[in-house]
Amino acid sequence: MKICIICSKFFPIVGGGETHIFQVAKGLSERDFKVTVVTNESSKAFPKDLPFDIKRIKGFNDEKINLNISAPQLYQALIDIDPQIIHIHNYEPYLIFNLFANSFKDKKVFLTIHNTPLFPKRVFGTFKNFEAEFAAARNAINIGSQKCIVVASEYYKNSIEKIAAISQNIEIIPYGVDFKLFEADLKSPLRKKFKLLKNDVLILCPSRIVVRKGIKEAVVSLSHLPKNYKLFLPASFEPKDVDYFKEIKILIIALKLQERVILADKQYTAFEMPYVYQASDIV
Missing domain, CATH: 3.40.50.2000 (Glycogen Phosphorylase B;)
Incomplete structure (x- = not known):
């Protein structure tokens, strides 16, 4: 068929x-x-x-x-x-x-x-x-x-x-999950890549960079958390809403969070996202 x-x-x-x-x-x-x-x-x-x-x-x-x-x-x-x-x-x-x-x-x-x-x-x-x-x-x-x-x-x-x-x-019909992508022994290299310390807490915001996803709110919330909390935005590479992303970067600087907000240096595919999730503590 x-x-x-x-x-x-x-x-x-x-x-x-x-x-x-x-x-x-x-x-x-x-x-x-x-x-x-x-x-x-x-x-x-x-x-x-x-x-x-x-x-x-x-x-x-x-x-x-x-x-x-x-x-x-x-x-x-x-x-x-x-x-x-x-x-x-x-x-x-x-x-x-x-x-x-x-x-x-x-x-x-x-x-x-x-x-x-x-x-x-x-x-x-x-x-x-x-x-x-x-x-x-x-x-x-x-x-x-x-x-x-x-x-x-x-x-x-x-x-x-x-x-x-x-x-x-x-x-x-809820979205299904391919459990093969999330093996228990999956080892992610990202915490090392991001130079995270053992007690660092990585918050993941996997949404696209558009207003309705509340990325700016996540950045503001980070500023109220202890300094060992970090925020990763995997969709920040070539974002869809460029103007909104500019606002986010200005906000990051204004709140002095440059060392705590991790922006993507590449596009993460669906195949790579399990490694992103595995490296994170909070989603």
Whole structure:
């Protein structure tokens, strides 16, 4: 059986949704499904030994969606792949898919929402206008051909029920964990790399550098803790919100925390994150 997973953000981005999609694609492929991930064009190289295919399309970035480019490329990708199942992740790709969804009525369509809503400010964040995002999300769900909407928690389920005007089939399936990545004898080199002392306490804030993740609040909180407490921000390398990151760096200097806040000097992939967690004391 052929499965097409559509997502505008994917590995090597390290985020909850992106890591989950990667693990689902990998797990299905290892169970003899033919999986193709259709995602945005990235300058980052993917590993060469992945068990599934990746199709990159242009103009498919959440922050800069270009319908003139991404819509025809997504349509053609689905024609070429000809999957039995189409699994779409997040509102932005679903908005584009709905432009030509009637052409794929014979497919089983599933929708998973990872976009974190924050009523009444945000539904998915791309439009930067809550009312417009709410209306677009409602329309996408109500006219959509999805057999089921899959979410990871009750919070996401409740948000979709608020958005949708029509009753939906919503399934809660929590994100899974690949326990092979977290072996008991895993040895992380990071505490040595960060020159931590034996009694140092490393706080990990693995979130992307965006306002709603509360990174500035974590920095301020650190200033109230003993000096042996350190904070590591693994997503601070090439951060998504550059202006917000500048504010964070200014705050770090103002609070004299340069020696206690550890910024990333590289991008940490999903494969490396277990070592990051192993080195940490508080997450």
